[in-house]
Amino acid sequence: MAFEWLTGGSMPQFWKNYLSLFDIDEKNGLKRYVIFDMVTSGLDWKDDVILSIGAIGVHGDAVEVGDFIQVDILQENSTVQSVALRGVPVNEQNEKVVEAEAMIQFLNFVKDATLVSHNINLDVEMVNQALKRLGLGRIKNPLMDTNALYQRWKGFSDDTHATLDELCEALKVRKNDRHTVSGNVYITALLFLKLKRKLEI
Amino acid sequence: MKNPVAERIADFLKRFPPFISLTYTDLIAIAGQSKVIYLEKNQVLFKGGDALHTDFYIVKEGAIGLSVTSDMEETLIDKCDEGDILGLRPFFAKNNYLMTAKAREDSLVYGIPIVVFQPFVTGNKDVLSFLLQSFASQSRNPYDKERSGKLISENTIYNDQAADIQYFQPIKYTRNPITANPEDILKFIAKTMANSAIGSVIIQEDQLPKGIITDKDLRAKIATGLFPIDVTADKVMTAPVITVPENISVAEAQMMMLKHDVGHLCVTKDGTDKTPVTGIISEHDVVAAQANTPGVLLKQARRATRSKELKYVREKLTDLIQNSIDKNIPVAHISNIAAEINIAITRKAIEIAVERIGSLPPVRFVWMNLGSQGRKEQLLLTDQNNALVYEDVPAEHYSAVKSYFMELAERVNYALNKIGYEFSPNGLIAGNELWCKPVSDWISQYNTWINTPEEKSTGISTTFFDVDFIYSVPAIENILTENIAKSINRNKRFFAYLAADTLKNPPPLGFFRQFLVENDGEHKDSFDIKSRALEPLIDGARLLALSQNIFEITNTYYRFRRLMELEPKNADLYEECAEAFSTLMRFRTEVGLTSSSNGRYLNLNDLSKSDKVKLKNCFQPINDLQDLIKNRFSLTYIN
Known part of the structure; x- marks a missing residue:
């Protein structure tokens, strides 16, 4: 595995495309952020898997509603014990795809945008594990964590932790639809817009 | 793919007009391309x-204030809450x-691309009329509640309905346009x-419209060398014409x-190209009709052929001033617009007079508007004050030239009088x-005023220092102003007399800070x-x-603004003066x-x-x- 970059020729096309996006230094136009959230089978990134992943784009200072993706992942062992953990039902009616296809769709959507999520480290690690299972490298995108942004705005140290609900209270974001992937993504996107403005990012 | 975020936005939109009149599928499609x-x-x-x-935007949460801003003041016109559309x-x-x-508080708005929504506007009557109404009310400021009681306008009857309806009124366009054959x-x-x-010519055959040639065609097809210049019209015209x-x-x-993405529309008897051409509507007609009336008035003034039409323009200008005052638009801006139209009227009056005389002026000349017109502060129909300067001529032609300009001036004065500007007393x-x-002669006249400013003559001469040159010939204008500048420069005596004259006006307040009113005469107690x-x-x-x-x-307001720049240490005082002047002008104009008077006396x-x-x-600023x-100007010494 360690030498896979030497045999780069054998990597799948989508991955090559994804990597090539980071070769270009000059970026023009509005910066794109992708806010994402996922439902997983648990909190252990070694054993648990992604069940569903949703993401939406933010261009400059606006959420682009059309710039949206949601992928539900077909599970090989259907005895997924996840639901109770995050209290999120996985019953959105989207067609389910296998994990590999989901990663292709996700990375094609994300491109070279800055990834944003609440407690992003776990989420990104879940993605990295999925990519590892495909024999590919790690996510290359710049990352931003809404929790960290919030703590910075509040002037607390980075390791303080606040939940998404606490952020909603503090930043006055309505919590409708809180417990679906798309709902969480949208709420996180609004939180991000507000924090972005307050921190003048 | 299903987009739950778009669905959520569509769920919100469907509660508000004009989205109420659209189907849910359309709303999803619109929401899917919107932004938050x-x-x-x-x-x-x-x-x-x-x-x-x-x-354009819809308020989701919070409140957005719409205001008219100018460098001096910001006037809130409307507040948009949840579900209101703007932009x-x-x-x-x-x-x-x-x-x-x-944003007047933290707000969320949805932005919907115009191109996405445009088809629904053209395709759905309810949507169109709703948008038109919103647009009309937001841009023309329906009577603003917050303002009542602030100024004396509470006594004036506000009648701006006409302006709103105007948008749905027939458009004014060019009838019997110039046409050509294929x-x-x-x-x-x-x-x-x-x-x-003109910017376009309709190509007609037996009076039926076949096509149109516009500036754009000339630019794109001739100037680029695509067609030779002696080509026939049918080769380059844009057809069919809408x-x-x-x-x-x-x-x-x-x-x-x-x-149709065009700049000209051809008017025909029944609206099809099977009936004769009766007119043409240009983009300019549309802009002029909606970008509020100053544009139309200017155009009408420029196109007038008789002083009666100019009278109409002047009457409309009064309406415009009234509306602007009601809308609390800064006086300096209103004055600018009014001045432009006044100038256009004067110019046209001169042109008409030249035409009536039947021969061109023998030498170049300059028309000078003096006094309030010269300062571009004439909001009410006050007196006309003006003068005429013509080039020097050899003595043998003098009397002929003089009589020409006397006739011209008299004609213009009478025309202006008919339009509504009374003769100066x-x-x-x-x-x-x-x-x-x-x-x-003018130069020596100015020199007399400047060098021997006896009290008696300064009374009149001050108006001659508020000059607006119309029909200007830079050569004459420059000679005059340079000469004045030269003789005025550091002329202590002149300024001292001017200063004495300035301080001659009666004070506004008495010892007990009460208003000093007229003691007798027609305006007793005002x-x-x-x-x-x-x-x-x-x-x-x-001064x-x-x-x-x-x-x-020459404008008082702008004179103070310029003085602010030149004398920073007195900037505060000058700013107060400029503001006081605006406020006083507003009072006077409203009265x-x-x-329907010259507003001189306030009850x-x-x-x-x-x-x-x-x-x-x-x-207070006046005192200071x-x-x-x-x-x-060390007046104590002179007195």
Whole structure:
């Protein structure tokens, strides 16, 4: 595995495309952020898997509603014990795809945008594990964590932790639809817009 | 793919007009291309004067204030809450935003691209009429509740309905347009267009419209060398031309242009190309009709052929001023617009007079508007004060030239009188032999005033330092102003007399801070706002501006603004003076409009308490200004 970059020729096309996006230094136009959230089978990134992943784009200072993706992942062992953990039902009616296809769709959507999520480290690690299972490298995108942004705005140290609900209270974001992937993504996107403005990012 | 975020937005939109009239599928499609924007309190969404955005907006949460801003004041016009739409201007106009939209609290707005929504506007009558209404009410400011009681306008009857409805009224367009035949040579068509100063010619055959040739065609097809210049019209015309029926409304005309992406519409008897051409509507007609009336008035003034039409323009200008005053638009801006139209009227009156005389002027000349017109502060129909300067001529031609200009001046004076500007009671008009003379005579006249400013003559001469040159010939204008500048420069005596004259006006307040009113005569017990409040400011501004060699600015407000720059240490005082002047002008104009007078006398009983306070606040800067003048021009010594 360690030498896979030497045999780069054998990597799948989508991955090559994804990597090539980071070769270009000059970026023009509005910066794109992708806010994402996922439902997983648990909190252990070694054993648990992604069940569903949703993401939406933010261009400059606006959420682009059309710039949206949601992928539900077909599970090989259907005895997924996840639901109770995050209290999120996985019953959105989207067609389910296998994990590999989901990663292709996700990375094609994300491109070279800055990834944003609440407690992003776990989420990104879940993605990295999925990519590892495909024999590919790690996510290359710049990352931003809404929790960290919030703590910075509040002037607390980075390791303080606040939940998404606490952020909603503090930043006055309505919590409708809180417990679906798309709902969480949208709420996180609004939180991000507000924090972005307050921190003048 | 299903997009739950878009569904959520569609669920919100469907509760509000105009989205109520659309299907849920359409709403999902619209929502899917929208964006969500967060605005922090006081964040600006768009600013007056900004280029148009590609989106219009719906408030999701919070409140957005719409205001008209100018460098001096910001007037809140409307507040948009949940479900209100704003930023509709791109649908209807191509020029920049007029208003500023600013979040009054933390807000979320949805932005919907105009291109996405456009098909629903043209395709759905309910949507169109809703948008038109919103647009009309937001851009023309329905009567603003917050303002009542602030100024004396509470006594004026507000009647702006006409302006709103105007949008749905038939558009004014060119009837019996210039047309050409398909086999006409392009070069001659272009010549006709140039001669008549028009941007398009309809190509007709047996009176039926076949096509149109516009500036754009000439630019794209001839100037680029695509076709030779002697090609026939049918080769280069744009066909078919979009036709519309007579009596189309401003709104409809605009929709047609947007729909077909054209700048001209051909009017025919029944709206099809099977009936004779009766007119042409250009984009300019649409813009003029909606970008509010100043444009139309200017156009009408420029196209007038008789003084009766100019009279109509002047009457409309009064309406416009009334509306602008009601809308609390800064007086300096209103004055600018009014001045432009007044100038256009004067110019046209001169042109008509030249035409009536039947021969061109023998030498070049300059028409000078003096006094309030010269200062571009004439909001009410006050007296006309003007003069005429013509080039020097050899002695043998003098009497012929002189009689030509005397006749011209008299005709213009009479025309202006008919239009509504009364003759000056002092005979200060160009038709007066004294004020219609060649440059050299004017120079010696000015020199007399400047070098021997006896009290008697300064009274009249000050008006001659507030000059606006119309029909200007730079050569004459320069000779005059340079000469004045030279003889005025550091002329202590002149300024001392001017200063004495400035301080001559009666004071506004008595010892007990009570208003000083007229003791007798027709206006017993009214307050003379002109001589007690406005004139001290006007005279002061003139004196200080001239002493600083400011000749190009004659407007009192702008004189103070310029003085602020030149004398930073007195900037505060000058700013107060400029503001006081604006406020006083507003009072005077409102009174004048209500009582159809020149607004000189204010009946104090008509003023509310807060108006009286406001008025009194204007007097302190006058006092301070007069103190400054006393010190600077060492008047104690002269007196």
